[in-house]
Amino acid sequence: MKLSIIIPSYNEIENIDNLINEISSVMTGTDYELIIVDDNSPDGTWKVVETRALQDKNLRLIRRLDERGLRSAIETGIKNASGEIVAWMDCDFQHPPQKLLELKEKIEAGADVASASRFMNVKDGSSADSRLTAKDGPFIVRFHGFLSRLLNKTISLVCRSKLTDWTSGMVAFRKSVVNRLTFKGDHGEYLMFLLFQSEHGKFSIREVPYVLNLREAGTSKSSTTYGDLFSLGLQYLRRVARLAYYTYVKNPFRDGKAHSLPSSTKTTTDNSTKSVAYQDAYERNNL
Numbered sequence: 318m319k320l321s322i323i324i325p326s327y328n329e330i331e332n333i334d335n336l337i338n339e340i341s342s343v344m345t346g347t348d349y350e351l352i353i354v355d356d357n358s359p360d361g362t363w364k365v366v367e368t369r370a371l372q373d374k375n376l377r378l379i380r381r382l383d384e385r386g387l388r389s390a391i392e393t394g395i396k397n398a399s400g401e402i403v404a405w406m407d408c409d410f411q412h413p414p415q416k417l418l419e420l421k422e423k424i425e426a427g428a429d430v431a432s433a434s435r436f437m438n439v440k441d442g443s444s445a446d447s448r449l450t451a452k453d454g455p456f457i458v459r460f461h462g463f464l465s466r467l468l469n470k471t472i473s474l475v476c477r478s479k480l481t482d483w484t485s486g487m488v489a490f491r492k493s494v495v496n497r498l499t500f501k502g503d504h505g506e507y508l509m510f511l512l513f514q515s516e517h518g519k520f521s522i523r524e525v526p527y528v529l530n531l532r533e534a535g536t537s538k539s540s541t542t543y544g545d546l547f548s549l550g551l552q553y554l555r556r557v558a559r560l561a562y563y564t565y566v567k568n569p570f571r572d573g574k575a576h577s578l579p580s581s582t583k584t585t586t587d588n589s590t591k592s593v594a595y596q597d598a599y600e601r602n603n604l
């Protein structure tokens with residue numbers, strides 16, 4: 318199946334060249350396209366992509382002149398994707414490009430959604446992310462890691478879900494499935510909502526563990542100060558309250574009510590497939 322990789326970028330001049338190199342080498346021999354959606358970065362990230370796209374038939378630039386934002390950039394990428402699978406990740410090497418192949422394999426094996434998780438348990442009983450938090454990154458990064466872990470545990474409890482990571486930002490969807498979901502919110506919160514809809518719409522979801530790396534170069538657009546973390550946290554909590562409302566009061570997505578599935582998808586998303594998917598995610602511990 319063809320894979321469309323979508324990378325939203327804003328002021329990533331120090332990362333973009335290396336990222337394109339790395340993805341091209343990981344994807345050698347695979348049917349794929351790489352779509353960079355850049356919001357006219359003042360540092361000229363888009364120029365680098367434009368030049369390289371002249372030589373690379375798998376690389377496409379979408380340069381947006383009048384729109385900004387991570388979530389809408391991803392939506393733009395999806396609308397323009399030609400693959401049956403769409404995946405997205407950050408530009409800054411926090412997400413390991415090699416994981417793209419694993420996400421693709423999970424979907425080819427029958428999953429509708431393959432999500433990279435920092436918090437899934439791995440063989441030695443720790444979770445992938447605790448390896449990062451144990452490292453001596455700046456305190457604010459470790460604190461951010463701690464808050465993310467707490468937030469994700471809370472979401473799983475509130476939603477009575479076995480998923481472990483709702484905000485990772487690296488995920489792949491069957492395109493026919495993601496086209497049926499609603500995008501709401503920005504940064505990590507849109508993904509919580511997509512995964513929630515997928516789970517309640519009875520799409521099969523598999524998680525793949527990964528270790529979140531420190532940003533290789535450039536600066537974060539979401540959280541560089543404690544003030545950023547605080548406002549991001551409030552934003553996320555509002556989204557969690559909304560998910561709690563859907564779970565306990567009124568759920569527009571239960572049993573796929575809000576989605577009319579094509580029959581080919583229905584056969585792969587019944588309950589038995591779903592429980593096998595979870596078993597795979599939680600018991601095989603395949604880091």
Ligand SMILES: Nc1nc2c(ncn2[C@@H]2O[C@H](COP(=O)(O)OP(=O)(O)O)[C@@H](O)[C@H]2O)c(=O)[nH]1
Nearest residue numbers: 325326327356385386387390407408537538539
């Ligand atoms: N196109 C586009 N990409 C963005 C925007 N904001 C962030 N990004 C990209 O989204 C990804 C995640 O952003 P990042 O700053 O690393 O957020 P963090 O990981 O939460 O610190 C990176 O690839 C950014 O370049 C935006 O407004 N437009």
Ligand SMILES: [Mg+2]
Nearest residue numbers: 407409411532
């Ligand atoms: Mg990042």
